[in-house]
Amino acid sequence: MLCHRCHAECGDGVQCTSCRNYYDYPCAGITEAGYKKLGDRKATWKCGGCKAGAISPIQIKSNQSKTSTVDMETIHQELKKLTKQMSSLPQLVATVKTIQSDLEDLKTMKNEMSDFKESLNHVHVSIDDLVSRVAELDQEMQSLKNTRDDISRLERRMEKFEINMREMEQRSRSNNIEIKGVPVAASQNLYSIISKIGIVINCEISMSQINYIASVPQRGNKSNKNIIISLHNRYLRDEFISAAKRFKILTTKDLGLGGDGKIFINDHLTLENKQLLNKAKTLAKEKKFSYTWVKNCTIFVRKNITSPTFAIKTEKDLKKIF
Template identity: 45%
Template sequence: MYQPSRSNSTTESESVGKVSNSLERLDDRVKTLEHEINNLKKLQDEVSKMNEDMQEKEQWARANNVEIKGIPMKSSENLYELVSQVSQVIGCQVRREDINYIARVPNLHEKTVKNIIMAFNNRFTKENYIAASRRHGSLSLKDIGYHGDGKIYVNDHLTLHNKALLREAKLLAKEKNCKYIWTRHCKILARKTDTSPIFRIKVNQDLLKI
């Protein structure tokens, strides 16, 4: 019967030892990579949370603001008189002392038109104004004495992030037959059917719920 020589046994043992050491080193390396991946995931989660908190604070800073879209600019216009005309139409009178400031701001999607931002001193006054506009329904330029059939929109003053989320949510709602997408108290809300629960859309991942 053939018996391996002592030298062959030693060589095989050394080979097994080398393989075993290599496997141990590989296992250590895999564990190190897993640890690094877990740390990276934790860091990504922290960054996402920081971004979400920053967006919340930025939106909160606009909580008293109303954005009025669709009124063409005129030279030497009086913005207070303009918003007073809108206020009369929707049935929600606003006093000068209720307003912190009124200004035109650039519109990213319509370079020739600037929306009107009206900042109230009191959030409840602002919410009443938004509610009155929604009760009134469709508002047009003719309602305030302008020519043309253009529409006027009175909405919460959303951040750029939330405006983009709202646009995307409305597009997805049409594709997926989600019945309701709306804003309330500067929050984007959705409801798939008349009887389904309401959910909030805060970040891009929430769009998957639609």
């Protein structure tokens, strides 16, 4: 039913026994519980207007007419409002569709973000693996560096050891003299050759001063042999070699052996020092060094008479000097 005062639909209410209009409990000014407590007095309940006692049947009819007119105007206004509200419904629907589309986009973005997060996690794992591998490589590099350092130390020790061995071998020859260019027959007495050389260069050596004499084949030329003399006294060796240098050019003719082949008397160098001497002579010629000589089994070079003298013991010395 429709409330006479507020015109609202109500499921339950009260009816005025005078004007016969229906009212909901709030408009009737009574609660539902209070109305039920009236009992038999419900048959005499009147609305507030009827209680005033001044309403005639004509006034009631007039009021009902006015009420109907007001109700129509109210309904018309409500319809206008409803129509106005309905006019914005398409826009509202479009907005809702837009929101739904945005929600779909957000859902897609959420999925993409999830994929990106998974990819990023994979990248992090890959980076961790790479960092771990780099750390392993760094350890390997450090190990290789330590190994290289150990090898360098061993190489230096080996080089020093080889130098010491060469020096020891050369020192063992410190009393020796090497004579090249003397034709030696199988039956020839080597001491007689040494004695003849001593007479020619004016530095004779007695047999008691000789430790041993031997003929040694030349490297790469076994038909020609060098004579090696080992003396008991190094000073006698130096004197014999100096006398030969002063004689300038000694030939086989001077010894009565025929021919005019040159004879060379020098320190008895090791094979390594002989090779080092040849390299020194070659470089000295290229770099215009005027002097290259051997004294006490040590190689010396000098650019000119006023320049300093350099001793050469290893190939490193050649690199430093030339």
